[in-house]
Amino acid sequence: MQITRVGIGYDIHRLVSGKLLFLGGVSIDFQKGLEGHSDADVLIHAICDAILGAIGEEDLGSFFPDTDLNNKNRPSCEFLSSVMNIARKKGYSIVNLDCVVIAEEPKIKSHKKEIIKSLADIMGIGIDKINVKGKTKEKLGEVGAGDAIETYVVAMVSAMQ
Numbered sequence: 180m181q182i183t184r185v186g187i188g189y190d191i192h193r194l195v196s197g198k199l200l201f202l203g204g205v206s207i208d209f210q211k212g213l214e215g216h217s218d219a220d221v222l223i224h225a226i227c228d229a230i231l232g233a234i235g236e237e238d239l240g241s242f243f244p245d246t247d248l249n250n251k252n253r254p255s256c257e258f259l260s261s262v263m264n265i266a267r268k269k270g271y272s273i274v275n276l277d278c279v280v281i282a283e284e285p286k287i288k289s290h291k292k293e294i295i296k297s298l299a300d301i302m303g304i305g306i307d308k309i310n311v312k313g314k315t316k317e318k319l320g321e322v323g324a325g326d327a328i329e330t331y332v333v334a335m336v337s338a339m340q
């Protein structure tokens with residue numbers, strides 16, 4: 180019997196000067212970058228948590244703690260490859276991902292295709308399984324002031340059981 184399961188992921192990172200901006204494994208030309216222990220790829224982190232949630236595992240932080248020096252400045256695409264390996268080992272494949280990136284700037288729309296292609300390559304799945312939507316926060320709060328980027332991701336997985 181085929182079963183499907185769903186998981187949700189959320190993340191937020193502060194935007195600061197002097198850091199590179201990575202979204203979905205893509206280096207984006209912008210005057211600020213995200214602050215965090217790894218490369219702070221706020222989209223990949225939420226995707227990892229959504230998949231881990233869907234397959235009934237602990238969150239990303241428990242697999243790759245920020246107290247571990249090995250994870251310092253580590254590219255988040257490595258986390259996502261590992262999460263995909265965990266999912267595949269348990270017999271799961273990705274049905275689809277729906278992602279929301281909330282940022283006042285940069286505009287996600289112009290980077291969307293590149294981000295989807297990058298995620299599909301890292302995850303080894305088709306681009307038709309990934310959807311990325313860019314939203315602003317209508318100038319409200321920290322995200323609206325351009326001080327942070329926030330992400331929400333829903334992942335659906337399936338397995339034969």
Ligand SMILES: [Zn+2]
Nearest residue numbers: 190219221224
């Ligand atoms: Zn994060």
